Amino acid sequence: MRSASLVVDPAFTVGPVRRRTFGSFVEHLGRCVYTGIYEPGHPTSDEDGFREDVLALTRELGVSTIRYPGGNFVSGYRWEDGVGPVAERPRRLDLAWHSMDPNTVGTDEFMKWAAKAGIEPMMAVNLGTRGTEAALDLLEYCNIPADSAIAERRRANGADEPYRVKMWCLGNEMDGPWQIGHKTAHEYGRLAAETARAMRMMDPSIELVACGSSSRAMPTFGEWERTVLTQAWEFVDMVSAHAYYWERGDDLQSFLGSAVDMDRFIEQVAATADAVGAANKSEKVIGISFDEWNVWYQDRAESKPPTGDDWPVAPVLLEDNYSVADAVVVGNLLISLLRHTDRVWSANLAQLVNVIAPIMTVPGGKAWKQTIFHPFALTARHASGEVLRVHLDSPQLPTTEFGTIPALDAVATSGDGNLTVFLVNRSLDESVTTSLDLRGQEHDLIEALTLSNDDPRYQASAEDDDTVVPLPNRSVKLDGALVELTLPPASWTMVRLAAR
Template identity: 55%
Template structure:
């Protein structure tokens, strides 16, 4: 059996749990919107065409913020097409995903859905094919009460009250050559600064996210952040990070250590932002928005348009199936450790968005006219979203280690923890990366004198007869959380035995 010793103390904290850390992402891509969250005619659909079964699952997951409408899609988005009477909305060719956008779901529909789901909208503006004036027009339409051209247009379209969107992304992945309107760091930094300043003249309370690197492997990584922040530091509040992970050539060990890459990515961006702060003698800190992250098997064959022409015979109303990964036990454990990384860096990562919400590399899956269900990766997200409350704790870890091809020696046991002092509840999130051996975890909790009992203990792992590749594709509840047995708590010490390749959560409270 593998072993690990953890130490937690309420005197050693990282930061309060950021409310926006547990967010998600809805892009006009594949079936995320159409037959995902929106499907008029579905048996569960309401009068607005919103799928009730998907909405109920979203409420169970509990994302706090949802980014919209992209993603690569936003760099060609003409927002005026998505508002007003639906029978007057034009169809557009979407250059990002080589499909036809019907615009039957747009800004007002998303605002209605966001209110119903109880999420804060995070709107992205098009700085690819458009720029400053368009961003200001969209903000005026969304947030100004009335008495101006675009606010009165919103009222005329049936939305008397402003949408009151406070969180805005200044474009998307403009460091990438694949992006419509790809720019150099200097070009983008100037545009972001000018656009942000103009938007604040309309609504001084907006919070602005500058585009950071699309991944840590980008050739411009580091230099991009340095240049963009040099030009836009005083204007923006956050800089973004995007990262996707997958298992390559059967190297499960490195894949399971993906959280190490996320740690390094975050710490490098923090260092760059703080260097710009010091050099410019700025008083404020730039925080991080990790607003795209997930497991995504980009090496698998998917229907990913990019070179073929538009097919005029394809029904426009039926969105194509793009990157609909079916997630396994292994993927769920990796997602759990990525959430650990975000939580451990809660002092600087204040926004997170697991991409995407439905169907497209989704936490949820749905079928047209049929059922909706949770994928395996939804369970760590859901539990951490609801149980990570109060202060993030520093976790002292002494674990057996294993060798990886990408990251060298890595801890077999990975963990994060939170302490809700008001309710005297401690939550420990912990993963065993070993594929074949259990892990005995001993946790020193002698600083938590008020804790008297284990309140809950759950684990996600392969059940009897399953293996690490098991998904929820056929049986929609094949992979999920089950009770974790063999948990002991006495004399300020918690003992947990984790099965091979597992992610679990244990909560303790004052009974």
């Protein structure tokens, strides 16, 4: 058994815990919408066709924000198709996922669902096949109270009050050659600036997110951010970052270190944005919207869209079945996001239901929790107040992909007299005895929960989603302002303490 130590001092803060860190993502992809959040005729469905069991799990998950309607889908989306009488809405080909969208669910339905779920909507506009005019029309539909033609159209469709959407994404992954309407950094930067300028003329209160790199591994990474922000600096608030991680080959040890890459991604995007600010002689700070992140096994068969003449509605796509190791990585990625709360102002776990998701549904049947549900829900529920700087002394761990990394990773938050520490042991085969030095401040234990399993590749299922969950960690010992506990291999842990 190896040992590690942490020093946690409430006097040393990074910044506030932002509720928007705990966002998620609903895209018209696979079964996320149809038989996911929406399934008329399901035993739990309400009068609007929304599954109440999914709504309940969404609230339990603690989601704060939902990004909608994509994703790659948005780059070919005509938002007008999804409003008005459902019987008159056209069926459209979705080129991004080679599927058919019946447009039964659109802007108004999503806003109804968001209100029921108690979440803040985050809308994306199509800058792939469309542009400034369509973005303005959607903004007018959502945010202008009355009297204009498009605002009155919304009112005629049953939504008398405006939705007042605050956060808007200026397209999606426009750096990616797979994207409909893919553009160079210069082309996109100019379009984003023009669209942002016009949207602010209509509603100065909105917050705008420019597309950053869809991966740190993109050949254009860094230069893309510099070019886009140079052109759009005056008009945007945040730049996006997207990252997905999965076990490559049979290298589970490297996979458990994935948060090292997220740390570097965030720090390099922030440095690039600050360099643009310096060149502009500007005091403005650009935040990061990490509006797509998760574990996603992109090489699996379920990630391959249909082909040819097959354009199905809501096909089974991207339905990864997550393991305990995947949950540990998700918990570690949340630690990274919280640790960078000074620059990460918004984040979205992609996605919410069925598609690389914490919540799964059986059509006509039950909704159930994947392993990744648990670290997200507990972090969203108990991270509060201020994020604290943690001084960590950890044994080192060799990995093939990331070199030598700390075996232990951790972050702490302090609020309402409680101190919460989130920890991950990345080692596959060794426990780590960990001491927490609370700098002379005595605390009482509220609870300590650990998610682990003798088989880190254990996966939950519709038949068994409650036998492998976070359980009490009985190793915790308190001695004044010192806490000691043991972290099993490949584990995620939360320790909650109350100040005396």
